[in-house]
Amino acid sequence: MQQTTEQNIKVAVDTAVFTIADNHLAVLLVQMKQEPYVDLWAMPGGLITQEETTEDAALRMLREQTGVTDVYIEQLRTFDSPQRDALHRVVSVAYIALVPSADVTLQTTDKYKAVQWWDTGKLPPLAYDHPRMIDKAIRRLRAKVTYSNIVWSVLPETFTLSELQHVYEVILGKPIDKRNFRKKILSVGIVESTRQKQAAAAHRPAELYRFTHRLLKYIDIL
Amino acid sequence: MQQTTEQNIKVAVDTAVFTIADNHLAVLLVQMKQEPYVDLWAMPGGLITQEETTEDAALRMLREQTGVTDVYIEQLRTFDSPQRDALHRVVSVAYIALVPSADVTLQTTDKYKAVQWWDTGKLPPLAYDHPRMIDKAIRRLRAKVTYSNIVWSVLPETFTLSELQHVYEVILGKPIDKRNFRKKILSVGIVESTRQKQAAAAHRPAELYRFTHRLLKYIDIL
DNA sequence: ACAAAAGTGTTGTTACTACACCCATGG
DNA sequence: CCATGGGTGTAGTAACAACACTTTTGT
Incomplete structure (x- = not known):
C-alpha cells in the first residue's frame, strides 16, 4: 500500500x-x-x-x-x-x-x-x-550451511569429502568428526561419487564426489 | 559503498x-x-x-x-x-x-x-x-515458531497449555500430540506455571502459565 | 620403510513418536 | 450422572556423539 x-x-x-x-x-x-x-x-x-x-x-x-x-x-x-x-x-x-x-x-x-x-x-x-x-x-x-546445500557454491565441480568437510569446518569455525560427517553427508544425498580418484598426491588418493544439484536445497546437515 | x-x-x-x-x-x-x-x-x-x-x-x-x-x-x-x-x-x-x-x-x-x-x-x-x-x-x-518463542506475542499474560498448543496447531496447520507437546514445551523452559487455576469452566480447570521471557529467544521447540 | 591423508563400525545416549485412560469441574 | 476438556507415562525407534585403527599412495 x-x-x-x-x-x-x-x-x-x-x-x-x-x-x-x-x-x-x-x-x-x-x-x-x-x-x-x-x-x-x-x-x-x-x-x-x-x-x-x-x-x-x-x-x-x-x-x-x-x-x-x-x-x-x-x-x-x-x-x-x-x-x-x-x-x-x-x-x-x-x-x-x-x-x-x-x-x-x-x-x-x-x-x-x-x-x-x-x-x-x-x-x-x-x-x-x-x-x-x-x-x-x-x-x-x-x-544456512547447516540446513541447506549452499556450500556447492564454494567448491569446484568435483572434490573430495575431506575438502567438503574442510569447508564446513572453516565456515562453522569448529572441527567436525570425520566418520560422523561422512555418514551424514552421504545419507542426505546431496553429493554422489564420480567413481574417479584424485590425481597423484603424496598419500592414498581420495575418491572424487560431485553435488547432485547445484541449486539451493533445504536439508538438515549438521 | x-x-x-x-x-x-x-x-x-x-x-x-x-x-x-x-x-x-x-x-x-x-x-x-x-x-x-x-x-x-x-x-x-x-x-x-x-x-x-x-x-x-x-x-x-x-x-x-x-x-x-x-x-x-x-x-x-x-x-x-x-x-x-x-x-x-x-x-x-x-x-x-x-x-x-x-x-x-x-x-x-x-x-x-x-x-x-x-x-x-x-x-x-x-x-x-x-x-x-x-x-x-x-x-x-x-x-520461526519452531525455533523461537515468538508465540508469546499472540498470547495474553497468562494462558493454559491447551491454548498454547492451539496456537501452534493453527500456525503450523496440523495437529500436535498433547503429551509430547507438554513434555517438550516444559522441558525447554520458555514457560512457567503461575500456580493458579483457570476460573470456572464447564470442565476441570486448567493450570495457568506465563512466558519466562517476553522477548525473542531462539530455542528448538517442535 | 616412512609420512600423510583416506577410509571405515560400533556402542552408548538422547531425542522423538505413538498411544489411552483417569480427573476435576459445571450444569 | 453426564459432558467437557485437563492432565499424565511408557515403550519402541531413530538420530547423534564419541572414539582408533588399517589402507593406499609417493618419496
Whole structure:
C-alpha cells in the first residue's frame, strides 16, 4: 500500500562476498578514496539504477568492481538507519554471495585504492554500518550451511569429502568428526561419487564426489 | 559503498499482521480506494518519511491505519521488482507482525473502504505483489515458531497449555500430540506455571502459565 | 620403510513418536 | 450422572556423539 509523500531517499546494495581462503572464511572488501571514508574498507556496492532489481544491481557491481561473475547470491536484509550514511539518506539492501576461491581474479579499478580478501577474524576498519552487516552476514551463512546445500557454491565441480568437510569446518569455525560427517553427508544425498580418484598426491588418493544439484536445497546437515 | 547516480525511487514498507482467529491464522488487510487498485485488498503500509527507519514507519502505519499498537515486529525481506507498482518505482521493505487477537480494535479510516481480518486460507484478490509477500511471510512465520518463542506475542499474560498448543496447531496447520507437546514445551523452559487455576469452566480447570521471557529467544521447540 | 591423508563400525545416549485412560469441574 | 476438556507415562525407534585403527599412495 503506497501513498504519495515527499521523499528523497537513495537505494543502494552492498554485498558480503565470502570464500574459503586456506584455513579461514574470507570476505571481499574495497578500500575507499572518497571523503568522509578515505582509506576505510567497505563491501562492494553502490546505488541501483532506475530499472534494475537490487539483485541484478548486486551482480553488476560485483562484476564491475571486482571481476567476480559466477556467484551464489541471496538477499540478507535491508539496513536503513537514517544515520548510516553521512551524506545522504541511503537505504541499503544487503546481499550475501559465495564464490569458489579459484574463480576470483580480482580487478583493481581506479575507483578504489585496493580490492582485497580479508580474514573475517581480522577485519580492517570499516565504513558505514558495514561491521554490523558483516556480522549479520556471517551468522546467516553459518546457520544456512547447516540446513541447506549452499556450500556447492564454494567448491569446484568435483572434490573430495575431506575438502567438503574442510569447508564446513572453516565456515562453522569448529572441527567436525570425520566418520560422523561422512555418514551424514552421504545419507542426505546431496553429493554422489564420480567413481574417479584424485590425481597423484603424496598419500592414498581420495575418491572424487560431485553435488547432485547445484541449486539451493533445504536439508538438515549438521 | 555508495556513489552518486540519477535515481528516483520511493521506499515503502508493507506489514503482514498476523493473529489467531478461532481456528485459523488470520492476516490484516485494507481494501483500497485508489486507481488502479480499486477494491483490491492490500497489507497496511505506505511510504516512509525522510527521517524514520522502516521499522518505525511500519509501526506508525499500523497505528494510523488499523489502531494496532503493541506488536511484535520483524523485517521479512525487501521486494523490489521494477514492475511491482504500476505508477512509480517503489521498493518495499516487508515486515511481519504478530498481535494478540484481543488487542485488536480495528479503526476504519476514510483512506480505505474497509479494514478486516482474513483467513490466510481464503484470501481476497490482492494488489501489488502482496500474494507473494504474504506467502513468504507465512512460510517464515511457520519456520520461526519452531525455533523461537515468538508465540508469546499472540498470547495474553497468562494462558493454559491447551491454548498454547492451539496456537501452534493453527500456525503450523496440523495437529500436535498433547503429551509430547507438554513434555517438550516444559522441558525447554520458555514457560512457567503461575500456580493458579483457570476460573470456572464447564470442565476441570486448567493450570495457568506465563512466558519466562517476553522477548525473542531462539530455542528448538517442535 | 616412512609420512600423510583416506577410509571405515560400533556402542552408548538422547531425542522423538505413538498411544489411552483417569480427573476435576459445571450444569 | 453426564459432558467437557485437563492432565499424565511408557515403550519402541531413530538420530547423534564419541572414539582408533588399517589402507593406499609417493618419496
